Amino acid sequence: MSFNKPISEQSKIYEFNGFTLDNWLNPCADPSMCSALGRSIEIGLLATLLATLLGTLAAFALVRHQFRGRSTSNLLIFMPMAAPEIVLGSSLLAMFVAAGLAGQLGFWTIFIAHVMFCLSFVVVTVRARLAGMDDALEQAAMDLYATPAQTFWKITFPLVFPGILGAAMLSFSLSFDDFIVTNLNSGNTTTFPMYVWGVSRRSVPMQINVVGTVMIVVSLAIVLIGQSRARRQAG
Incomplete structure (x- = not known):
């Protein structure tokens, strides 16, 4: 949904209307x-x-x-x-x-x-x-x-x-x-x-989905980095 292109300001946030990078290029x-x-x-x-x-x-x-x-x-x-x-x-x-x-x-x-x-x-x-x-x-x-x-x-x-x-x-x-x-x-x-x-x-601005996506990616990255370090120390 962070790549969703709204048709109008009244477009629903969970209706995918088309692909766009505008939400990521203009987060603010x-x-x-x-x-x-x-x-x-x-x-x-x-x-x-x-x-x-x-x-x-x-x-x-x-x-x-x-x-x-x-x-x-x-x-x-x-x-x-x-x-x-x-x-x-x-x-x-x-x-x-x-x-x-x-x-x-x-x-x-x-x-x-x-x-x-x-x-x-x-x-x-x-x-x-x-x-x-x-x-x-x-x-x-x-x-x-x-x-x-x-x-x-x-x-x-x-x-x-x-x-x-x-x-x-x-x-x-x-x-x-x-x-x-x-x-x-x-x-x-x-x-x-x-x-x-x-x-x-x-x-709801589509940029909210960008923030949510970044939060998920950062959280997963922290977990993966922690697991990687633990495996290296165990090895």
Whole structure:
């Protein structure tokens, strides 16, 4: 459908009318679509960076340390994953209103909201990697007089990194794709899912299919590259 040539602006997006490369050659025929897409990518990258950093630190704390309130922390981490998005989005909106940000909803409130629900997925993913990791190599490194910093960067971090990378990719996917939480906390800011929802009431630009195709190709490329590297390392 990304190569579909619409007969008119009212052409349905899933009716193939003819082959064309115009959609690929002019992906920003509707400038507002590219603006919304860029905004979603920017928010997704920033939210992924912060959520991955905080979530990784929290996962290490929950797995490697005993402290008062540990079980309560586990419960709080799982709550955003269990709660319906409409509940999470409305709760965050209530928090922003209570903080006096009702008239300032936009890019940064979306960013904070995305970090809040991505954080739980990062903690769970990295925690699973840490819990299943054998600490024999870390103990061997310390027996060979490695400092705690050397042990972490040369042993622990490389072993945990696949889990951190997977958590980051999951966070970006969740942030980029989110609509409900974003819609409640966006103000006048438009992200790509909100743009798609808005234009679906009228005529949907064929360039949306170009974005979808690129996302699928990039996702498959990441999976294939990861499998290729794993096979080379195993060989």
